[in-house]
Amino acid sequence: GAVVSQHPSRVICKSGTSVKIECRSLDFQATTMFWYRQFPKQSLMLMATSNEGSKATYEQGVEKDKFLINHASLTLSTLTVTSAHPEDSSFYICSARDSTAEQFFGPGTRLTVL
Amino acid sequence: GENVEQHPSTLSVQEGDSAVIKCTYSDSASNYFPWYKQELGKRPQLIIDIRSNVGEKKDQRIAVTLNKTAKHFSLHITETQPEDSAVYFCAASNGNQFYFGTGTSLTVIP
Numbered sequence: 001g002a003v004v005s006q007h008p009s010r011v012i013c014k015s016g017t018s019v020k021i022e023c024r025s026l027d028f029q030a031t032t033m034f035w036y037r038q039f040p041k042q043s044l045m046l047m048a049t050s051n052e053g054s055k056a057t058y059e060q061g062v063e064k065d066k067f068l069i070n071h072a073s074l075t076l077s078t079l080t081v082t083s084a085h086p087e088d089s090s091f092y093i094c095s096a097r098d099s100t101a102e103q104f105f106g107p108g109t110r111l112t113v114l
Numbered sequence: 115g116e117n118v119e120q121h122p123s124t125l126s127v128q129e130g131d132s133a134v135i136k137c138t139y140s141d142s143a144s145n146y147f148p149w150y151k152q153e154l155g156k157r158p159q160l161i162i163d164i165r166s167n168v169g170e171k172k173d174q175r176i177a178v179t180l181n182k183t184a185k186h187f188s189l190h191i192t193e194t195q196p197e198d199s200a201v202y203f204c205a206a207s208n209g210n211q212f213y214f215g216t217g218t219s220l221t222v223i224p
Contacts, residue, residue: 034212043120043203044158044214057211060115093157095212101146103212105157 120215
């Protein structure tokens with residue numbers, strides 16, 4: 001299957017700082033990427049859908065000014081958690097969709113806000 | 115938006131027995147239904163999927179059935195093995211967003 005990378009895999013930051021997470025499709029062009037948040041032992045919660053060259057579509061309850069998403073190219077989408085707080089600590093996973101509509105997940109980023 | 119429900123939340127079976135996980139969805143526009151297996155600390159991996167123009171699909175020990183009228187789909191794992199132990203998620207997509215079920219933690223007892 002297609003490969004999606006995510007960087008960094010783990011990040012620890014102080015409260016109030018911003019953190020950027022990158023999601024890349026390595027061997028295919030992804031017109032659509034998705035960002036999910038997963039709490040321990042819980043399901044993946046869709047945060048936003050990112051389309052290349054346009055503004056992201058955020059799910060209800062997700063603050064677009066706090067979770068900035070940029071999809072500048074067909075292989076890269078970034079999620080920036082601005083002014084992070086301890087409650088933002090979570091596992092963030094991106095996925096990219098290929099032309100067949102199948103989606104491939106990145107390995108995830110474990111964010112810990114102190 | 116779409117609402118995907120998944121049952122059971124936990125499931126324990128003896129090695130060699132079958133396991134069945136069921137999901138329902140609410141949006142009739144959903145037309146793609148993948149199933150993912152997620153091991154602890156790892157990314158979800160697609161194990162099988164089905165599209166709305168098909169009622170059943172099988173891949174070795176794994177099968178998925180879809181009832182569009184009732185808006186439910188199920189995952190069937192036969193001859194379970196300890197390595198099948200993981201969390202399984204169903205999902206529904208209308209071609210744009212994907213919405214996941216709440217997950218089923220499957221334990222296969224040797």
